[in-house]
Amino acid sequence: MKIYLIRHGDPDYSTDTLTQAGKAEAQSLAEYLSTVNIDLIFTSPLGRARATAAYSESALSKQAEVLDWTEEVKLLAPDDSDFMTWYGNPENYRDLTYQNHKAWMKVIKNIEAESDTLFEKLGWKRNAHQYHFLPQNNIKKELQIVLFSHGGFGLTWLAYLLNIPYHLMWTSFFLHTSSVTTILFDERPISVATPKVIALSALPHLYKHNLPPSKTGIKANYV
Secondary structure, three states: OEEEEEEOOOEEOOOOEEOHHHHHHHHHHHHHHOOOOOOEEEEOOOHHHHHHHHHHHHHHOOOOEEOHHHOOOOOEOOOOOOOEHHHOOHHHHOOOOHHHOHHHHHHHHHHHHHHHHHHHHOOEEEEOOEEEEOOOOOOOOOOEEEEEEOHHHHHHHHHHHHOOOHHHHHHHOOOOOOOEEEEEEEEOOOOEEEEEEEEEEEOHHHHHOOOOOOOOOOOOOOO
């Protein structure tokens, strides 16, 4: 199985939709995804993700299923700022035992449980940090799925899939708007898979059309 995790296009957060640049990103992304044999489309319920997905739904002639649990993660950083966790100063996480942060863990545990439920529907049952394929309802192992979601959610979900501590993922990685992160269920042995990222925050669709990457989500010295 292969998963294409998409961050929504450049957003207008005030209206929860896309800027003109974001629409151009989404259109070029749809063109790119039309070259991939996508089986299923999923999307966050939020407007900016839905608007991004709409271009690909049209290009692929497929309707996206809305997954409420993939909406943006809203967890404040532990530094008394107004930033979300993935914008916080990494130094403030060094001695943080986030497992004791009840508000964070409630959200994280929900994502973990919903993720496991989704994959079981697709035939893959999680066991520790691997997934075992359990054939059902003629589901094929070679599914290719795409999920349109958000930067914070994407980092949080990747941390769970890859068994990386959440605070390290939040403070050390960044997902560009409209970027494609590709996760392969690497089977070794057959029907026992370990998720592996084979492309992170890739922007081939923007480079093809000479569109500049958005800086939305970077708070410091991105030039």
